[in-house]
Amino acid sequence: MNSRSNPPRRPLTLRDVSEASGVSEMTVSRVLRNRGDVSDATREKVLTAAKTLGYVPNKIAGALASQRVNLVAVIIPSLSNMVFPEVMGAISDTLDGSGLQPVVGVTNYKPEREEQVLYEMLSWRPSGVIIAGLEQTEAAQAMMVNSGIPIVQIMDVDGRAVDSMVGISHRRAGRKMGQQILKMGYQNIGFMGTKMPLDHRARKRFEGFTEALAKGGVEILDKEFYDGGSALAKGREMTAAMLDRNPDLDFLYYSNDMIGAGGLLYCLEQGIDVPGRVGLAGFNGVELLDGLPRQLATMDACRYEIGQKAAEIIKSRVENSDEEPVSVELTPKISFGDTLKRGLGG
Amino acid sequence: MNSRSNPPRRPLTLRDVSEASGVSEMTVSRVLRNRGDVSDATREKVLTAAKTLGYVPNKIAGALASQRVNLVAVIIPSLSNMVFPEVMGAISDTLDGSGLQPVVGVTNYKPEREEQVLYEMLSWRPSGVIIAGLEQTEAAQAMMVNSGIPIVQIMDVDGRAVDSMVGISHRRAGRKMGQQILKMGYQNIGFMGTKMPLDHRARKRFEGFTEALAKGGVEILDKEFYDGGSALAKGREMTAAMLDRNPDLDFLYYSNDMIGAGGLLYCLEQGIDVPGRVGLAGFNGVELLDGLPRQLATMDACRYEIGQKAAEIIKSRVENSDEEPVSVELTPKISFGDTLKRGLGG
DNA sequence: ATGAAAGCGCTAACAT
DNA sequence: ATGTTAGCGCTTTCAT
DSSP: OOOOSOOOSSOOOHHHHHHHHTSOHHHHHHHHHTOSOOOHHHHHHHHHHHHHHTOOOOHHHHHHHHTOOOEEEEEESOSTTSHHHHHHHHHHHHHTTTTOEEEEEEOTTOHHHHHHHHHHHHTTOOSEEEEEOSOOOHHHHHHHHHHOSOEEEEEEOSSOOSSEEEEEOHHHHHHHHHHHHHHTTOOSEEEEEEOOTTOHHHHHHHHHHHHHHHHTTOOOOEEEEEOSSOHHHHHHHHHHHHHHHOTTOOEEEESSHHHHHHHHHHHHHTTOOTTTTOEEEOSBOOGGGGGSSSOOBEEBOOHHHHHHHHHHHHHHHHHSTTOOOOEEEOOOOEEOTTTSOOSOOO | OOOOSOOOSSOOOHHHHHHHHTSOHHHHHHHHHTOSOOOHHHHHHHHHHHHHHTOOOOHHHHHHHHTOOOEEEEEESOSTTSHHHHHHHHHHHHHTTTTOEEEEEEOTTOHHHHHHHHHHHHTTOOSEEEEEOSOOOHHHHHHHHHHOSOEEEEEEOSSOOSSEEEEEOHHHHHHHHHHHHHHTTOOSEEEEEEOOTTOHHHHHHHHHHHHHHHHTTOOOOEEEEEOSSOHHHHHHHHHHHHHHHOTTOOEEEESSHHHHHHHHHHHHHTTOOTTTTOEEEOSBOOGGGGGSSSOOBEEBOOHHHHHHHHHHHHHHHHHSTTOOOOEEEEOOOEEOTTSSOOSOOO
């Protein structure tokens, strides 16, 4: 029984509801938005008429008239990175009930694409913007400043924010891991990561890492960057190749947990003693890893907290537009798992 | 040198550009949209003025005036399922260059949430809707019908579409896997899946599966459903528990590849002969699996093709509004991997 | 508690 | 090739 009255060519308007209920458009509008005093009798009439007709308000007209749009633009590089869906989840959760709605835009790590997505989103006059990273193009930064709405740059704090920012210092994170590795006595260190010059956060971690090693008089023995394909498989392949090239390696640092997991699986298969013969560490604290035979050492990127805090900043700025910009630096925690020696090494 | 002229309290309008360039608003509008004939000289003037001022068009006003919105609402249950980001990617790719922009809404598998998200999105008068599944609430279906815009229900074809649909038959997929398993000689079969009564597609696969087994005179020996947590870890735990309860089991069917991978890792660790002693199969063909020590048998859900086709349907319907609704059933392929016997079993 | 009028920033349709 | 006019469907503001 799916047959319904033939769908209207012209979408319904307030006027239709007004006529159907015998109440002025203005009062209909009041009822539908729960604003102003309306008698229970009229409210009832209006609600019934609206529901019967199947009226759906036109937010475009509403937004134009009220100069208010309950949208928050969220601009991220990718949906397949896992990290970002999690941040999104936190933003959604936190915005829920506030009347604000997140809208996602994906840039695929391309600055020009980012610029375009930002432009597109700003043209809908959202109430705020949450955007990943601090490295937008000049033009994009100008747009954000000119927009006059609250902007929160997330994930990273190594740099200057346009307005507010929430994240971790990836440089510091890389350094910390480097220090820890040296402390545990590892000396022959290899690095694997993505071939993405535009993944600034991975780059900063790498810089911090090599810097910490340099301070300890250690240089990276080998490094390799990959591109596309299954991260797990790439981790496995790169690890095999690298250990083959450099049998002396005693530690492998991966720029993300997925390739780290691939490397771990490979080592276990080969019967390599982990972390005795070779230590391993990744980055991110991906929940997925819980199911592996051993826990990969990693560092938590504070994804949920970042999303949450960013959403809170937007909310409070929307309510009180003359609040000051804020910068929040969160501190990622190392988890040693089973692939990084814990005692003083030797 | 990040200091810029103080951001305007009032966003710029066409009128500002018009005044700055000494050209009528209408002509400015023409230039900015590349419509109608405009002399190179004026175009130049306008573009310069717009760029200098940092003008960003107001799509709200534009949409209201033109009665056209270049947005396609995409409504999916989750971003953490991997499957959906992939479908999204296909939709994005396919829409790219068409002038249409996807906008995502996430429902968390909750019908009432889905209804609300749909309402919210329809109130922006998008050009089309792509929505996962065929099981929306009555009210949601009514909204879709009344909207008068193209609707494509995706993923599943076991049921009646409101308008168009693209997907696979999950019931048939489950049946096919069941038949294959019997054919290979497995007889003592266990099932593991998510505890989600609202994941209709998983349910349908399960139904098809048991139906096929029943036809072969076989009944499922054991089943278990999980909830939350790391899928990989859950797969491992459930597999351990189930094999412990039922040492006779010779096949395990998982409702998704993630828990299947967990089970596979467990079996390998335990030195269980796969697929000789125990066969395994999942569902989805997640790229991630490429890095596992063995390839899990699985079935491709045609995610990319689904997204692509759905986007194409929307595109062509937007261009030519009196095209007929279509239903497209894609055929998922079994990949045997290394965990399902290939020869005639015994 | 309800209604009337004006206008949000743009574009369609029609001049010129 | 460019300008003018009249709305799009709501909400704001001001009456009543």
